[in-house]
Structures are given as structure tokens and as C-alpha cells.
Amino acid sequence: MASVTLNKIAKVYPNGFKAVHDIDFKINDGEFVVLVGPSGCAKSTLLRMVAGLESITSGELKIGDKVVNRAPPKDRGAAMVFQNYALYPHMKVRENLAFGLKLQGLPKDEVASRVLDAAKLLEIETLLDRFPRQLSGGQSQRVAVGRAIVKKPQVFLFDEPLSNLDAKLRASMRVRITELHQQLKAAGLPCTVIYVTHDQVEAMTMGERICVLKEGRIQQFDTPSMLYNQPANTFVASFIGSPEMNILDAHLSVNGSDRTVTLLGGSSRLPETKLSVHGTELPIKLGLRPENVLVNASDERDVLWIDCEISHIEYMGSEVFAYFRVGDATITSRLPASQAALVSALKRGDKARIGLQLLHSHLFDAETGVNLNSTH
Amino acid sequence: MSATTSATGVGAVDHYEVRKERLNTIIRYTLLITMGLIMLYPLFWLIGASFKSNAEIFTEVGFWPSRLDFTPYIKGWKTSTEYTFTRYFFNSFLIVIPRIIVTVISCVLVAYAFARFDFWGKKILFSIMVATMMLPQIVLRIPQYIMFQHFDMLDSYTPLILPSAFATDTFFVFMLVQFLRGIPRDMEEAAQMDGCNSLQMLWYIIVPLLKPAIISVIVFQFIWTMNDFIGPLIYLSSVDKYPVSLALKISIGATEEVEWGSVIAISVLALLPSVAVFFAAQKHFVDGVASTGLKG
Structure with a gap:
């Protein structure tokens, strides 16, 4: 497992728009950090920069002790869960889970046992031989999480994974993901999590620390209780808490x-x-x-x-x-x-x-x- | 009492509506079936005429033959040349199958590049490619002929196949690009996170997603190449290399009196592969056409 360090990370688009302004923070090993902010605050861009799906204009990104600015996604040791799950429609659930491991060239029995372990953990064993189109939203979500877990990544990246679910399912998945994080920690496999959401309730309930962003700048990076009780500015004050301050x-x-x-x-x-x-x-x-x-x-x-x-x-x-x-x-x-x-x-x-x-x-x-x- | 009255009232209206709806359906279907039969008439005539003698073809109006006689088929298959149509069909497939393979490979690669990569001059190259779609094929015949003459490739199948290996069937490239643009990139990003390189991504993710469009390419290329007449006519000179389309032509011109029954019988047989391929691929093909917004 590994820490994630962002050192003056910036992103400028080819049209000159500066989306991310010199972001600095460090996420500790095994920590659950939530990036939260309104639409257009560059929270997803930041996550995609960590994942390697978006290039970094300037600054230094470290995962563990390694600078990974230019490393391809697969060499960063990160796994990502996408907003609309992005399961491969032509593969069964089992193949979806195994795909990344096969590409890594792991032996077949190792792949099979890892897939089975992840499926047990997420209670999707009965779904392994189905195609993604035969799954409900919540099931697809769990498969998407499973696809990240099997890779035993150093860092988990979640990009608004619950926003396509209905309110009730969202609440139960929220608990599930938090529990999963605790469970892995208790099992001696702590994993660093970066979780992006626009929902402050999700942020407050899931995050050990929360980074509030606005227009590509950090407003406050603190624990939920500090954000609530000592907001750094009016933006954080009105963003966190419902109804608004x-x-x-x-x-x-x-x-x-x-x-x-x-x-x-x-x-x-x-x-x-x-x-x-x-x-x-x-x-x-x-x-x-x-x-x-x-x-x-x-x-x-x-x-x-x-x-x-x-x-x-x-x-x-x-x-x-x-x-x-x-x-x-x-x-x-x-x-x-x-x-x-x-x-x-x-x-x-x-x-x-x-x-x-x-x-x-x-x-x-x-x-x-x-x-x-x-x-x- | 009032409740019963209103209930029967509602029932009566429903009954009337149902009858009206049924009548509408009958009219609609009768019209459609009639139109369909009118359009299919030439095909029925062709099949009917394949059993007729010359005299019957030119005197009878109806398409129903007076007797079911397979001699035109047997005669036609034998041809007046030293080869039978077995040879010509075999030749056709020698052109069609390699051409389809190289078309699919080259067009998918080029479409993938245009739809998913950023490179210098992409926009200009793409518009040039689309512009060549407007270019009539006939304009290219002479320069292409001279070129293949220099390469010493005349009277072989290479000139008919080789151009397709360079994605010159721009219509297919365009169709695949449009289809690819409609596929969300998330799955590719997931595959990238899973550790795919560009070619693995193409093979494991893009090609399966492109399947309906690729099947459309196969069907179109099959039918067009099978029916191509000008290409083989220009490049092939030995009769033993002729495909079906050319062989049909020589069976008209070779003898002094044309046996129309035989020519028509072979025409019917020549249609069969295209029809078979179309029906075999129908489900996917229609998918592909529907999602590219292309008319079949």
C-alpha cells in the first residue's frame, strides 16, 4: 500500500484554460480521502491525473516513493471504479474481473482464486457467469468494485461511483464501501482510497479526511468534524452541511x-x-x-x-x-x-x-x- | 342502474375502437404486401424464366413456367467454355474472401486511429479521406491500370485485392469511425487501467464492440465485390481466372444464338451467395446500419 503525494500539481488545457491550480496535499497510507466540490471544480480531473488518464501539466505526483508523472496507468498501481461502471459488455462478470490479471500474465489458478476471493467479499459469486447487461445497477456497481479489488492495487480511485444508483441503494453501498475499507484494514491489507463525489453527505459519512475543491483550488483539507465546526471560508461553510448554513x-x-x-x-x-x-x-x-x-x-x-x-x-x-x-x-x-x-x-x-x-x-x-x- | 348503463356504454365504445383498429391494420398490411410483391416481381420473373425455353420467355407474359425443367441450369453450369461455373464461383471466392479480410483489417485500423488518437494533421487527413468518397472510381481506373502494369500484376487477382489492403474503401472507414465515435470511452479507460496497450485495446475491447459495424462491412464488401464487373474485366484476360460476373457475360456473347434460359438460370445461382450472406448476417447487419444511421 502507498501514500499519494501531490506537489504543486497543475493542469492547463490546450485552449489555455487552467483547470487545476497548483494543488498540494499528501494522502497517507491506508487513508480514505474524499474529494468533494460542485460540478466543474476539477475533482474528477484531479483523480484522472492520479490515475494516469489525464496528463499533468506541471508539478510532481508521487505514489509511494515513486514519481509517476509520466508512468502509464498500469504502472501506477492504481485501480479505478468509474461512474457508469464501464464493464466490458461482451465479457461475462468472471472475465471482466479476470481481464486485468490476465493482461498482467498471472498464472491461471492464481487468477481464478483472486476472482473468487473478490466475488466472495462482494457477494457476487452467483453473478460470475452473467453478462453485464443481465445485472442491476447495484450489482454492476459491485462488479466494478470487484474489478478494482482483484488487482490488489496500492491506491483505489472512485469516480462518483454511486451517483447512478437510487437513494436507498446509494446509502447501503456507501456503508458497504466504508465497511470494505475497514475490513481490508483489519485483515492487514490497508488500502489508500481517493473517492470523488459531489455529494457532501457521501463525503462527510465516508471520508476520514475531506478535500473541498472549488474551481481547481483547495478550499480546505480536513476531517469531517473540522470541516463542519471550523470551516475555512464561506464556501466550505455553505457547501458542507444540509440544510445549508x-x-x-x-x-x-x-x-x-x-x-x-x-x-x-x-x-x-x-x-x-x-x-x-x-x-x-x-x-x-x-x-x-x-x-x-x-x-x-x-x-x-x-x-x-x-x-x-x-x-x-x-x-x-x-x-x-x-x-x-x-x-x-x-x-x-x-x-x-x-x-x-x-x-x-x-x-x-x-x-x-x-x-x-x-x-x-x-x-x-x-x-x-x-x-x-x-x-x- | 346508472353504473350498469355507463359500463355498457364504455364497452360499446371499446368494441368500436377495436374494429376500427383492426380494419386499419388490414388496410395497412394489404397495401404493404402489394407494394412488396410489385417490387419483387422482377425477381419472381427471373426465377420463373430460368425454367423456360427461349420461345416461352419471349411469348408468355406470366412468370409461371409451363414445366419445371432443370436443363437450363445444367446447360448453363457447363457453359460453352472449357470450364464449368464451379471454376468461376471458385475464382469469385478467391477474390472476395482475401479482399474482405484485408478490408476489415485495414479499415478497422485506420478508423481506430481517426476516432481515438490525436495526431498532427488529423482533421485535414480525415477531410481528404472523406473527399475521396466523392471521387468516381472510374477516374482512378487508368492511372491504377498503368501502375499495376508497371508492377507486372496484370491478369492476376492482386490488382483487385491489393488496394483494399490500404483502406481505400473510404466509405467503410467513414462508417466505422462514425460507429466508434458513438461508443463511450469509459470502457477503453477501464481497459487502460487494466493495463492494455493500444493494440490490445483494439483487439480485446474495440473489435468486440465494433462487431455489428464490421459485419456490415463484410456484407457490403461481399456483395459489391461479387457483383463487380468492371474491375475483373479490365485486369483479367485469361478465361480460367474469370469470376462469375465475367463468366455470365461471356455465356451471353460466346454462341451465336443466346440460350436465355441458361443465362437466367446462372444469374439466379449467382445471386444466391449474396442473398445467403445477407440473411446469415441480417441481425447484426441491421444493428450496424441502424446505429451508423446508414441506409442499407
Whole structure:
């Protein structure tokens, strides 16, 4: 198994478009890393550069201790699972799994035993003599994973492997892939995984570390809890978490150790935190997770109460998302189902009172969007 | 009560709809079958006439022969030359089979290059290739003849086969390129990850995926080469090397009085290989034609 190191990796297309801007990171041996971002953030390009399907314009790519910038895909020790599975339609499942091993020139019995082991692991033994067209989406997916596993690669690359599955299957495959990673680790065969997705839920649930990308640049590379609790900027803050974090225009006044925020016509003192701010009066963006927005609740401390109108409500079963309007701004609140009664009687346009728990707020620079908390 | 009424009402409408639909179907099929029979009439006439004598051919209007007489077939097969049609059919296959093999190999290789690789001048080369499709074959005959004369290849099958080994059947290249462009590249990328080089990729992945298009190429090339008359006429001078198409011609001209019955009988036999190949490949062939957007 091996680590993957990217050193100032860049990609410029022949038409001059720079898709990847000097990316630097190191993925440790046996780690499960997720690359996540909206469409066009170059996450797939980056993965394909690691795989060797896309050329690297500049920088250095290392798998293990070897620089593999110019190595052909087969010499990189990586196996890839494609979004639409890319199974060979004219070969049976067994041949699909064995194809790569045969090309490597492994002896027949070794090929057969590896195929069987992978099939057992993924519970596809009964499918071995079928053609890909006779498989369902979930089965094809497992065969595609199997085709990667049989090669015992140093690095597994997943390119949005679950996006063609329905929601339920996607959730179960998510667990399966994570379990598989753990299982291999426990069996003493830890494998490095790079997993690309645009779905932040997938990223948060699967990744040991997550790399958030936007327009070919890394926004933040950290553990799921750090991304959620200490987002580096407004982009990460609003990308991670569902429903999205509320990001509101606000004004910060600094007077010694006293800090006051003014927003939506109200103002409140902020509890003491380390902030890297210059000047005494400045516009900021204030981010607040929906779970930190209270509705019609009692007299909690450090809460800024605001009068607003309700816009609409979404019932999710165990919880309720309520959307409020204050002037031009929309604020989302996430309530446990036990509090659903607070909003369920309300109709669009009804008055309500919401409380912003500023203790949990994130402050961002109004222009650059960078988190003002000094840990960043 | 009201429920029953409405139920029968609905039933009546359904019945009417069904009858209308059935009538429509009958009209449609009658029309199509009639048109089909009209178009097939010459073929029926040909088969019927192959059993007739000269007198009957020119006097009777109907295509049904008065008796089932196989002597035209036997006479025609023997020919007025020293060889029978066994020899001529054999000669035809000596041209057709090697030509198909070299066509498929060369066209697939060239199409693969055009569809999947980036190389200098690709666009210009491709447009030149497509432009040669517009060039009438007849324009090339004289220079080609002189060239093969210099190579000392006249009166052999080489001039009929060799050009195809260089993917000069641009129509096939074009068809294969279009077909390949329609195949997603993911499988090739997967194969690349599995460790295929370019030629392994072609053999293990592309060729199986191209199968319907390759079968179309085989069928077209078979029929066209089998029916080619000008090519053998120009390059072949010894009768013992004649293919069926030329042999048919000499069976018309060789004797003073033409035995039309025999000529027609051999024409019917000459049709058989093409028809057989077409039906054998029909399923795949239609696939290929449908997915290249090409009319058969």
C-alpha cells in the first residue's frame, strides 16, 4: 500500500484554460480521502491525473516513493471504479474481473482464486457467469468494485461511483464501501482510497479526511468534524452541511475585548473568542448553522431574538426544516420533530420569533470570505 | 342502474375502437404486401424464366413456367467454355474472401486511429479521406491500370485485392469511425487501467464492440465485390481466372444464338451467395446500419 503525494500539481488545457491550480496535499497510507466540490471544480480531473488518464501539466505526483508523472496507468498501481461502471459488455462478470490479471500474465489458478476471493467479499459469486447487461445497477456497481479489488492495487480511485444508483441503494453501498475499507484494514491489507463525489453527505459519512475543491483550488483539507465546526471560508461553510448554513450580512464593532455584532436590525455582544481582525468597525459575514436557530423558544442566554415571517416548512420525519424571511434574507432553522408543533400551525406569511444562538456563530471576512477565527 | 348503463356504454365504445383498429391494420398490411410483391416481381420473373425455353420467355407474359425443367441450369453450369461455373464461383471466392479480410483489417485500423488518437494533421487527413468518397472510381481506373502494369500484376487477382489492403474503401472507414465515435470511452479507460496497450485495446475491447459495424462491412464488401464487373474485366484476360460476373457475360456473347434460359438460370445461382450472406448476417447487419444511421 502507498501514500499519494501531490506537489504543486497543475493542469492547463490546450485552449489555455487552467483547470487545476497548483494543488498540494499528501494522502497517507491506508487513508480514505474524499474529494468533494460542485460540478466543474476539477475533482474528477484531479483523480484522472492520479490515475494516469489525464496528463499533468506541471508539478510532481508521487505514489509511494515513486514519481509517476509520466508512468502509464498500469504502472501506477492504481485501480479505478468509474461512474457508469464501464464493464466490458461482451465479457461475462468472471472475465471482466479476470481481464486485468490476465493482461498482467498471472498464472491461471492464481487468477481464478483472486476472482473468487473478490466475488466472495462482494457477494457476487452467483453473478460470475452473467453478462453485464443481465445485472442491476447495484450489482454492476459491485462488479466494478470487484474489478478494482482483484488487482490488489496500492491506491483505489472512485469516480462518483454511486451517483447512478437510487437513494436507498446509494446509502447501503456507501456503508458497504466504508465497511470494505475497514475490513481490508483489519485483515492487514490497508488500502489508500481517493473517492470523488459531489455529494457532501457521501463525503462527510465516508471520508476520514475531506478535500473541498472549488474551481481547481483547495478550499480546505480536513476531517469531517473540522470541516463542519471550523470551516475555512464561506464556501466550505455553505457547501458542507444540509440544510445549508445561514450566511448573513452583519457588522462587527471591536472595542478592546468587547465585540458587538449588528445584524438584521438587532445587536448583541459576542462571547470572547480569538479573532484575527484589524480595525474597530468592519462589515462581516456571519454564518450560523440551522440547528442554532431557535423558534419561539424561551429566554436562553446569548441569543439574539428577531421577528420574522415564515416562508415554508419541510417535514423530514425525524426533524423539520423551517424557512423564515427577514427583510431580504432567508434564515433556515432545523428543529427536532418534538418541536414541530411550534411551526406546524403557521402558514406562509405568519409572524414568528426566531433566536440566533450567536455563541455558535462563525465570522467571515465580508470580502474574502475567510474565517476570522484565528485558528485558521 | 346508472353504473350498469355507463359500463355498457364504455364497452360499446371499446368494441368500436377495436374494429376500427383492426380494419386499419388490414388496410395497412394489404397495401404493404402489394407494394412488396410489385417490387419483387422482377425477381419472381427471373426465377420463373430460368425454367423456360427461349420461345416461352419471349411469348408468355406470366412468370409461371409451363414445366419445371432443370436443363437450363445444367446447360448453363457447363457453359460453352472449357470450364464449368464451379471454376468461376471458385475464382469469385478467391477474390472476395482475401479482399474482405484485408478490408476489415485495414479499415478497422485506420478508423481506430481517426476516432481515438490525436495526431498532427488529423482533421485535414480525415477531410481528404472523406473527399475521396466523392471521387468516381472510374477516374482512378487508368492511372491504377498503368501502375499495376508497371508492377507486372496484370491478369492476376492482386490488382483487385491489393488496394483494399490500404483502406481505400473510404466509405467503410467513414462508417466505422462514425460507429466508434458513438461508443463511450469509459470502457477503453477501464481497459487502460487494466493495463492494455493500444493494440490490445483494439483487439480485446474495440473489435468486440465494433462487431455489428464490421459485419456490415463484410456484407457490403461481399456483395459489391461479387457483383463487380468492371474491375475483373479490365485486369483479367485469361478465361480460367474469370469470376462469375465475367463468366455470365461471356455465356451471353460466346454462341451465336443466346440460350436465355441458361443465362437466367446462372444469374439466379449467382445471386444466391449474396442473398445467403445477407440473411446469415441480417441481425447484426441491421444493428450496424441502424446505429451508423446508414441506409442499407
